[in-house]
Amino acid sequence: MSALNPHDPASPLLLEVENLTMRFGGLTALDNLSLQVPAGKVTSIIGPNGAGKTTFFNCLTGFYKPTEGSVRMHHPQRGPMLLNQMPSYHVARKAGVVRTFQNIRLFPNMTVLENLMVAQHNALQHASRFSLAGLLGLKDYRQAREAALEKARTWLTRLNLLDRADTVTGNLSYGTQRRIEIARALCVDPLLLCLDEPAAGLNPRESAELNELLLYLSREHGKGILLIEHDMSVVMRVSDHICVLNFGHKIAEGSPQHIQQDPHVIKAYLGEEDKDTEEAAA
């Protein structure tokens, strides 16, 4: 039931955004945005501060109800789903769209493994049938808990974090906590992973590790990745496709090579040369 991706038939279309608009009173934070996001690729959203990037994530993950337009997830098994009509917990659980935030939102006093188990709380609650099955140690619940632990350990291993499983999260470096956030999101089995500035505060070595991780998740696990990022070394290294926003408008989209040379993008980032200043300098 995969949707066809007109740009690349080999990677099915996951997300289709059509004419998405978000207004806050008189301010139009997102203006008529249309975008397609495929599986197995990294699609980056870039733009100066206040361009509407986080607003876009908030609209597609159910935190904001868009003023106009639609966000359609093409779930390979469940078919098309309109995310803009779903509550945020269904966006994650049913549609498989999971996000991380600009600021780290882990439980700092819990261990790394505990943080990953909390992410799977819903699955465990279902296994307990919302009863005391957990306390009573019933078989279904025990099996679900084993499966949740196994999943957490698997992602910790793949992200080179297994040796930190029992460490209190707040004691770990910023870069490691960023990776734990991604591991936690992966425990929810996302089809589409939305990462809001995952490279913020990372040192060059950690940024390079993040690049490899994003490429690994998209190439080896077929995850669709939507990335908001200001660090251009990350964006240019990992993106298959880049969408540039400025004051809520899409001003350009295309490959990293195309975007780097686009005059609208250069103008949005660097500003326009003041002709008078140029003439005075001549």
Ligand SMILES: Nc1ncnc2c1ncn2[C@@H]1O[C@H](COP(=O)(O)OP(=O)(O)OP(=O)(O)O)[C@@H](O)[C@H]1O
């Ligand atoms: N809940 C809100 N109420 C009113 N205005 C908002 C709200 N959320 C965002 N905005 C405004 O919408 C515009 C876009 O903000 P947004 O946070 O999406 O930008 P951004 O591209 O993510 O910026 P940054 O790179 O600084 O994180 C800004 O002018 C912001 O002040």
